[in-house]
Structure formats: structure tokens, C-alpha cells
Amino acid sequence: MQDALAQWEYTTALPADENGLTNPYHGVSCEEYVGTVLPKLISFEHPVGMPEWFVPETYYYLWDGDRLVGEFRIRHYLTEALRNGAGHIGYSIRKDMRGKGYGTAGLKLTLEIARGIVPEDEIYLRVNKDNIASQKVMLKNGARTAGEDEKHYFMRIPK
Numbered sequence: 001m002q003d004a005l006a007q008w009e010y011t012t013a014l015p016a017d018e019n020g021l022t023n024p025y026h027g028v029s030c031e032e033y034v035g036t037v038l039p040k041l042i043s044f045e046h047p048v049g050m051p052e053w054f055v056p057e058t059y060y061y062l063w064d065g066d067r068l069v070g071e072f073r074i075r076h077y078l079t080e081a082l083r084n085g086a087g088h089i090g091y092s093i094r095k096d097m098r099g100k101g102y103g104t105a106g107l108k109l110t111l112e113i114a115r116g117i118v119p120e121d122e123i124y125l126r127v128n129k130d131n132i133a134s135q136k137v138m139l140k141n142g143a144r145t146a147g148e149d150e151k152h153y154f155m156r157i158p159k
């Protein structure tokens with residue numbers, strides 16, 4: 001329950017959309033998070049009753065001691081939409097803890113897990129062209145730029 005409360009505090013404060021990372025649970029109450037949102041997020045790992053396009057997704061939380069500092073999501077495989085879109089991994093770090101290396105360290109840990117889950121030869125990521133911090137996080141984890149569109153770079157990290 002203590003972990004759930006920390007996750008609620010993180011999730012409800014995370015903006016609804018920051019640099020393309022979407023969070024439909026911004027502003028959710030503690031009661032709703034624990035009763036409805038958290039069971040739903042857990043079920044995303046083994047989805048039941050979800051549309052066919054829905055790819056299993058696992059949420060991980062980065063802790064430093066007793067402080068939850070970030071969230072990392074792994075989508076287990078690519079569909080056409082994910083291949084040309086958000087890719088395998090999405091992440092965020094708590095605002096007051098940014099710029100201290102947590103993003104870089106958290107992606108490193110997440111990649112170790114993702115390598116055991118995703119079937120593709122490379123880990124796909126997408127980043128907004130104006131999101132320099134996230135580009136650095138990816139590059140420091142061995143990413144290369146595989147393509148771009150008007151707003152984004154499409155990055156890949158070898159498995």
C-alpha cells in the first residue's frame with residue numbers, strides 16, 4: 001500500500017502530456033488510483049478484454065532509497081503503429097529530481113529488462129526534436145538516430 005500511495009502521488013502530479021509522454025491519470029484521486037487505475041495498469045501486462053491493437057505494457061518505478069523518482073513503461077513488442085510511433089519504451093522523471101542522472105540510470109535499468117522481453121533486434125524509441133534532455137538520455141544509452149519526421153527523431157538501441 002505504501003508503494004501504491006507513492007505511485008499515486010507520482011502519477012497524479014505527472015502532466016497529462018509532456019513532450020509526447022501521455023498520462024491519462026493526471027489529477028486522479030488517491031481512492032480512484034488505488035481502486036481502479038492501479039489494477040488496470042497491472043492488467044496491462046496480461047491484457048484481458050482490451051482491443052486487438054493493444055500491446056502488453058509493463059510499468060516500472062525507479063526508486064532512490066525510499067523516494068520514487070521516475071516511471072518507465074515497456075511495450076512488449078511492436079505493431080506498425082508503434083514501429084512508426086512511440087516505440088517500446090516511455091519514461092519520465094519527477095520534476096524536482098531532473099538533471100541528476102536519474103533518467104540515464106533508469107533507462108539503463110529498463111533496457112536490461114526490455115532486452116529479455118522484446119522480440120525485435122533493436123529497442124525502438126521516439127523523442128521530440130526539442131527534447132534535448134531525453135535525446136541525451138537515449139544517446140548515453142547507446143542510441144542511434146534511425147530516422148526523423150517533422151517533430152521527432154526515431155532512435156534505436158541495439159539489443
Ligand SMILES: CC(C)(COP(=O)(O)OP(=O)(O)OC[C@H]1O[C@@H](n2cnc3c(N)ncnc32)[C@H](O)[C@@H]1OP(=O)(O)O)[C@@H](O)C(=O)NCCC(=O)NCCS
Pocket residue numbers: 018019020021091092093094097098099100101102103104105126127128131132133134136137
Ligand atoms: C527526459 C527526462 C526523463 C530526463 O530525465 P533526467 O533525470 O533529467 O535526465 P538526466 O539527469 O539523466 O540528464 C540527461 C542529460 O540531459 C541534460 N538535461 C537535463 N535537463 C535538461 C534540459 N532541460 N535541457 C537540456 N539538457 C538537459 C542533462 O544535463 C544530462 O546531460 P549531461 O549528461 O550531458 O549533463 C526528464 O526531463 C522528464 O521526465 N521529462 C518529461 C517527460 C519526457 O520528456 N519523457 C521522455 C519522452 S521521449
